[in-house]
Amino acid sequence: MPETSEHSAAAGHRFDTVLIANRGEIAVRIQRACRELGLKTVAICSEADREAPYGSTADSFLCIGPSSAAKSYLNQDAILLATRLAGAGAIHPGYGFLSENAAFADAVEKAGLTFIGPTASSIAIMGDKISAKRAMMAAGVPCVPGPDTALPDDPATIEHIALEIGYPVIIKAAGGGGGRGMRVVPSANSLHEAIALTREEARKAFGSPSLYMEKFLEHPRHIEIQVICDDHGNVVWLGHRDCSMQRRHQKVVEEAPAAGIAPDIIQPVGLACVQACLQIGYRGVGTFEFLYEDGAFYFIEMNTRLQVEHPVTELTSGLDIVQAQIRVAQGHVLDLTQGDVTCEGHSFECRINAEDSDSFLPSAGVVTHLALPAGPGIRVDTHIHAGYKVSPYYDSLIAKLIVHAPTRAEAMTRMREALAGTEIEGISTNIPFLRALFEDGAFARGETDIHYLEQWLKLRRAA
Ligand code: MV4
Numbered sequence: 001m002p003e004t005s006e007h008s009a010a011a012g013h014r015f016d017t018v019l020i021a022n023r024g025e026i027a028v029r030i031q032r033a034c035r036e037l038g039l040k041t042v043a044i045c046s047e048a049d050r051e052a053p054y055g056s057t058a059d060s061f062l063c064i065g066p067s068s069a070a071k072s073y074l075n076q077d078a079i080l081l082a083t084r085l086a087g088a089g090a091i092h093p094g095y096g097f098l099s100e101n102a103a104f105a106d107a108v109e110k111a112g113l114t115f116i117g118p119t120a121s122s123i124a125i126m127g128d129k130i131s132a133k134r135a136m137m138a139a140g141v142p143c144v145p146g147p148d149t150a151l152p153d154d155p156a157t158i159e160h161i162a163l164e165i166g167y168p169v170i171i172k173a174a175g176g177g178g179g180r181g182m183r184v185v186p187s188a189n190s191l192h193e194a195i196a197l198t199r200e201e202a203r204k205a206f207g208s209p210s211l212y213m214e215k216f217l218e219h220p221r222h223i224e225i226q227v228i229c230d231d232h233g234n235v236v237w238l239g240h241r242d243c244s245m246q247r248r249h250q251k252v253v254e255e256a257p258a259a260g261i262a263p264d265i266i267q268p269v270g271l272a273c274v275q276a277c278l279q280i281g282y283r284g285v286g287t288f289e290f291l292y293e294d295g296a297f298y299f300i301e302m303n304t305r306l307q308v309e310h311p312v313t314e315l316t317s318g319l320d321i322v323q324a325q326i327r328v329a330q331g332h333v334l335d336l337t338q339g340d341v342t343c344e345g346h347s348f349e350c351r352i353n354a355e356d357s358d359s360f361l362p363s364a365g366v367v368t369h370l371a372l373p374a375g376p377g378i379r380v381d382t383h384i385h386a387g388y389k390v391s392p393y394y395d396s397l398i399a400k401l402i403v404h405a406p407t408r409a410e411a412m413t414r415m416r417e418a419l420a421g422t423e424i425e426g427i428s429t430n431i432p433f434l435r436a437l438f439e440d441g442a443f444a445r446g447e448t449d450i451h452y453l454e455q456w457l458k459l460r461r462a463a
Pocket of ligand 1: 450
């Protein structure tokens with residue numbers, strides 16, 4: 001497609017100031033990317049975050065509401081008003097909050113602003129897990145066995161679908177995702193009851209009773225593929241990550257690349273993701289989530305946002321994903337092709353949470369002492385400092401420790417070193433738990449799946 005001024009800088013694409021509709025470490029991370037691109041930044045906060053340093057490093061800083069997220073970081077009207085008041089031309093939603101809200105993306109664009117993310121329509125397609133699956137199957141992305149349509153009401157037809165898939169099956173809500181609204185069905189005995197229960201939960205939680213059925217995979221790994229797309233038909237995939245180390249659907253440790261996945265086995269999956277992006281006209285950064293079991297990949301969901309764990313891909317690919325995300329939102333042509341993408345070495349990320357190391361209950365309070373690790377191959381993404389007050393209102397993530405080294409074993413050693421050099425006092429953190437995990441033999445050998453961490457915790461508690 002020829003580059004015309006219209007293509008490179010359409011009305012909604014022209015901006016020199018970005019409002020960052022988020023808080024915490026990601027607000028800091030996005031500000032850094034904006035400054036490096038020569039863009040001015042607007043920070044917003046709730047009353048609880050008035051003293052946060054990310055406010056004073058931004059070009060302007062507006063308090064938009066009370067501490068409760070519903071009245072501040074989720075308040076669409078307040079954010080749009082702040083954007084207009086501050087004269088910003090674009091909104092970066094970060095992750096969480098409004099990042100995957102199609103109505104918000106639509107409202108931003110309708111206000112003549114740029115939403116730094118995919119189109120509202122892409123967000124809506126991926127938000128409905130059935131339409132996401134249909135789009136993926138149509139594009140040739142391997143999916144978990146099961147129909148890409150909603151379950152009908154007729155009991156006999158439902159039984160037939162389950163038999164065709166083969167037990168155990170899993171019932172999932174179309175409006176769910178991230179582990180919400182799903183139920184495993186071991187055998188025909190409990191099929192109808194499970195559907196009735198999940199349907200009611202879905203109606204209440206997501207406002208839609210729509211369900212679908214899949215084969216239940218019993219011991220998969222969670223592997224995801226990062227993509228970035230511009231508005232001109234260019235798409236690249238940036239390798240893969242393993243995010244199997246999770247507890248109650250909260251990721252704890254992520255790594256890139258996923259251990260023990262041969263290039264020739266992941267290559268066709270990456271190409272299928274690229275194909276899918278082209279087919280749906282995707283723009284921005286995105287993540288394809290797969291379950292990986294017995295050598296095969298099965299698509300489950302697509303995330304249409306910048307993810308918490310993007311740094312492990314930044315360190316292996318050498319790319320600044322946040323800068324690239326902003327540049328494609330400006331309408332720029334992606335300045336790299338697939339041939340330019342080379343993933344080197346191995347990276348781990350540990351999520352440091354303000355929580356009790358044993359009970360995992362959130363721990364609010366003042367950080368009285370802080371020492372952060374440094375050195376070759378060590379990166380810390382955080383918004384906290386000594387004297388910082390961790391508020392009870394938001395997610396407990398207070399820092400991300402990210403390391404990079406030539407091999408997985410060296411990266412593990414480097415993470416042990418980084419964890420040893422991290423001192424946070426005044427509040428409880430999960431650091432003791434992370435230190436113990438990086439001493440675990442099975443983890444070191446890469447012998448883990450999505451259930452490993454919870455089993456490991458159970459054994460550790462029993463001991
Ligand atoms: C599954 C599955 C097994 N089989 N689907 C949980 C979160 C949501 N993204 C999908 N999830 C799962 N879907 C089939 N067909 C197991 C899970 C699952 C899981 C997936 C990824 C990471 C952690 C998980 C923990 C429990 C269950």
